[in-house]
Amino acid sequence: MARTIVVSFVLFVLAGLCEIGGGYLMWQWLREHRSAFVGLVGAVILVLYGVIPTFQPAHFGRVYAAYGGVFVILSTLWGWFLDRHPPDLWDWVGAFICLVGVACIMYMPRGEIRKGVIQGLQNVGFLNSRHAFELKELPKSLIVIGGGYIAMELSQMFQRLGTQVTVLARSGILRDFEPDVANALKMYLEEEGIEIITPVTISEVERDGKEVAVHVEIAGERRTVRGEHLLLTTGRTPNSDGLGLETVGVQTDEKGFLKVDRFMRTTVANIWAAGDVTGGQLATPVGAREGVIAAENMVTNAGQQMDYRAIPRAVFTDPEVGSVGLTEAEAEAQGIDCRCQTLDLSYVPKAAAVRDTRGVVNMVIERESHKILGVHLIAPRGADIIHEAALAVKFGLTIEDLIETIHVYPTMSEAIRMVAQMFIKDVGKLSCCAE
Numbered sequence: 326m327a328r329t330i331v332v333s334f335v336l337f338v339l340a341g342l343c344e345i346g347g348g349y350l351m352w353q354w355l356r357e358h359r360s361a362f363v364g365l366v367g368a369v370i371l372v373l374y375g376v377i378p379t380f381q382p383a384h385f386g387r388v389y390a391a392y393g394g395v396f397v398i399l400s401t402l403w404g405w406f407l408d409r410h411p412p413d414l415w416d417w418v419g420a421f422i423c424l425v426g427v428a429c430i431m432y433m434p435r436g437e438i439r440k441g442v443i444q445g446l447q448n449v450g451f452l453n454s455r456h457a458f459e460l461k462e463l464p465k466s467l468i469v470i471g472g473g474y475i476a477m478e479l480s481q482m483f484q485r486l487g488t489q490v491t492v493l494a495r496s497g498i499l500r501d502f503e504p505d506v507a508n509a510l511k512m513y514l515e516e517e518g519i520e521i522i523t524p525v526t527i528s529e530v531e532r533d534g535k536e537v538a539v540h541v542e543i544a545g546e547r548r549t550v551r552g553e554h555l556l557l558t559t560g561r562t563p564n565s566d567g568l569g570l571e572t573v574g575v576q577t578d579e580k581g582f583l584k585v586d587r588f589m590r591t592t593v594a595n596i597w598a599a600g601d602v603t604g605g606q607l608a609t610p611v612g613a614r615e616g617v618i619a620a621e622n623m624v625t626n627a628g629q630q631m632d633y634r635a636i637p638r639a640v641f642t643d644p645e646v647g648s649v650g651l652t653e654a655e656a657e658a659q660g661i662d663c664r665c666q667t668l669d670l671s672y673v674p675k676a677a678a679v680r681d682t683r684g685v686v687n688m689v690i691e692r693e694s695h696k697i698l699g700v701h702l703i704a705p706r707g708a709d710i711i712h713e714a715a716l717a718v719k720f721g722l723t724i725e726d727l728i729e730t731i732h733v734y735p736t737m738s739e740a741i742r743m744v745a746q747m748f749i750k751d752v753g754k755l756s757c758c759a760e
């Protein structure tokens with residue numbers, strides 16, 4: 326809204342200056358060639374949209390088009406009635422061409438102008454994760470766009486509170502997690518009544534009365550999904566624009582995240598950065614650790630480095646997802662000869678005892694050395710039990726190290742030991758606590 330006001334103000338001031346400054350060469354030129362001026366600026370905006378996908382502000386083209394059109398008409402009429410200077414044929418031709426041009430900007434589908442932007446999104450109004458917690462009334466229905474951890478957590482929360490939730494995920498849910506785990510979570514959420522549509526292409530979003538209508542394409546078929554609110558959880562962008570980073574030489578990547586090395590130094594020797602603004606894994610304890618390393622290095626020149634190999638992460642759904650280290654696909658992509666096992670939680674005595682056997686535990690090890698490379702699980706209290714696996718990955722423990730470590734019986738943590746046992750035994754035939 327503020328942007329609209331500023332842009333319209335600037336355009337009307339320009340219009341005024343064209344008339345007031347009529348005696349001066351520049352303004353005289355503008356006055357006589359106002360159509361060309363508006364048309365040329367429109368063309369520059371179009372080129373910026375087309376060539377620079379992240380050109381900001383995104384809404385400017387439409388605002389410009391609307392006010393540019395008004396400006397041409399008003400200033401032409403103004404010239405005609407006040408200056409008693411009737412427009413000649415070329416004035417009219419220029420104005421007409423200009424209006425066609427601005428109409429093109431207005432009606433050109435946004436997706437064609439800026440790649441990756443959902444057409445109509447700016448016009449319907451949508452929630453982000455913060456707004457979702459500020460709603461005063463529980464919506465009857467909610468469309469969630471995104472398949473990441475925030476999408477999953479909020480979808481389950483709203484569904485359990487009584488909202489009918491539909492998730493639209495472009496290419497699967499929890500894409501950077503182990504597929505066994507992601508598929509299990511999808512199944513549990515669908516059992517609770519959440520509709521998860523993936524893979525899906527979103528073609529347009531529009532308001533239809535009190536509802537939001539999302540037009541999608543699923544396997545070549547068109548469908549419209551309707552909901553009271555639209556929640557967008559497609560990722561966060563760093564607020565690094567406008568800080569003047571480029572003037573001091575601090576480089577950012579194409580998304581605006583600050584480039585840092587393992588010492589948390591930016592591309593300028595005495596400037597350091599930590600937390601979400603540096604990209605990578607966006608999580609509070611990661612930012613905190615990066616902050617400590619940056620502070621130690623800048624104050625004491627300690628030469629400490631960030632180690633990203635064994636950072637555990639979680640998704641606070643029910644059951645919870647926990648993950649640390651490499652997935653099978655990541656290990657193979659790095660050329661590591663690995664093996665992989667997946668344990669169904671129904672084998673874990675504690676899960677059977679509490680009658681909640683929803684979950685799986687997946688372990689990736691190096692074939693020769695038996696070193697644990699990664700553990701990925703979905704289980705009740707999964708976020709609590711992943712730390713044993715984090716220690717195993719961080720310190721290069723083997724499956725034998727885990728098997729020989731006595732675990733409390735019955736606990737969910739036994740799942741980590743049992744999946745390690747699966748590499749050498751059939752755990753279905755073991756009595757409890759057996760090695």
Ligand SMILES: Cc1cc2nc3c(=O)[nH]c(=O)nc-3n(C[C@H](O)[C@H](O)[C@H](O)COP(=O)(O)OP(=O)(O)OC[C@H]3O[C@@H](n4cnc5c(N)ncnc54)[C@H](O)[C@@H]3O)c2cc1C
Pocket residue numbers: 454455475564568599600601602607608609610612641
């Ligand atoms: C819905 C949601 C759920 C999450 N859940 C979890 C979770 O369960 N566990 C977890 O570990 N992480 C979670 N995260 C991620 C976590 O919130 C972030 O990783 C963490 O807050 C990053 O800390 P930070 O200090 O780097 O950035 P922030 O917490 O974003 O802090 C940055 C601060 O800088 C300020 N700022 C921005 N621009 C400027 C400027 N130009 N000038 C001055 N100040 C500025 C901001 O106002 C803000 O106060 C979640 C995130 C979301 C969105």
